Amino acid sequence: MRVSGVLRLLAFIFALTTTWLFIRNYIKFSMETIRLPRWLADSALKETKVIKTKCDLSKPCPVNFFAFKICSGAANVVGPSMCFENHIIMSPVKNNVDRGLNIALVNGTTGTMMGQKTFDMYSGDVQFLVKFLKEIPEGTLVLVASYDDPGTKMTDEVRQLFSNLGSSYANQLGFRDSWVFLGAKDLKNKSPFEQFLKNNPETNKYEGWPELLEMEGCVPLKIL
Numbered sequence: 441m442r443v444s445g446v447l448r449l450l451a452f453i454f455a456l457t458t459t460w461l462f463i464r465n466y467i468k469f470s471m472e473t474i475r476l477p478r479w480l481a482d483s484a485l486k487e488t489k490v491i492k493t494k495c496d497l498s499k500p501c502p503v504n505f506f507a508f509k510i511c512s513g514a515a516n517v518v519g520p521s522m523c524f525e526n527h528i529i530m531s532p533v534k535n536n537v538d539r540g541l542n543i544a545l546v547n548g549t550t551g552t553m554m555g556q557k558t559f560d561m562y563s564g565d566v567q568f569l570v571k572f573l574k575e576i577p578e579g580t581l582v583l584v585a586s587y588d589d590p591g592t593k594m595t596d597e598v599r600q601l602f603s604n605l606g607s608s609y610a611n612q613l614g615f616r617d618s619w620v621f622l623g624a625k626d627l628k629n630k631s632p633f634e635q636f637l638k639n640n641p642e643t644n645k646y647e648g649w650p651e652l653l654e655m656e657g658c659v660p661l662k663i664l
């Protein structure tokens with residue numbers, strides 16, 4: 441009877457100790473979980489302090505500059521998108537992009553959208569594009585994004601018209617190349633806003649297409 445009494449006492453002490461340890465850890469743990477929302481609140485506060493730039497640019501544009509971002513299409517899967525002064529002017533969500541060359545026209549003085557159009561460069565009639573490019577009025581900004589294939593139906597006349605807008609790569613644009621460009625009607629120099637990736641099976645990111653291109657920048661009012 442005595443021995444079992446001692447064992448019972450030891451068992452009681454053991455239970456008491458483990459309970460105490462458990463409670464101590466539990467309280468520590470719950471104090472941490474109480475602290476968590478405050479930490480979350482702090483980081484949420486920090487995030488609201490970050491200035492949101494137009495078109496989500498990495499840094500804001502100076503006064504008298506327009507913010508823009510142009511993304512080419514990804515292979516033949518995801519369509520291109522264009523943002524100008526925080527307005528999405530062409531995108532798959534807006535349902536106004538397609539395979540070929542996606543072109544948007546913006547007034548270079550006011551930054552207002554003038555129109556946008558897609559030209560099928562694989563099987564379309566390139567004369568529509570020639571007419572479109574020839575009719576662009578002076579002082580117009582021209583934003584271009586490729587999707588899938590911008591080059592099959594390309595002609596020397598179209599290359600020259602894009603070169604006149606300030607393009608450096610239009611003269612070598614070919615089948616399934618990636619191309620993003622911002623130029624202007626009667627630009628005297630080459631535009632600094634252009635990126636180009638040649639379709640090359642050795643270096644392509646996707647099987648039949650190069651990496652998509654993303655270009656952001658600040659274009660001064662009246663680029664001329």
Ligand SMILES: *[C@@H]1O[C@H](CO)[C@@H](O)[C@H](O)[C@H]1NC(C)=O
Pocket residue numbers: 547548549550554577578579580
């Ligand atoms: C741009 O807007 C200005 C002011 O409204 C206008 O005078 C000019 O003709 C426009 N330019 C183009 C190319 O539409």
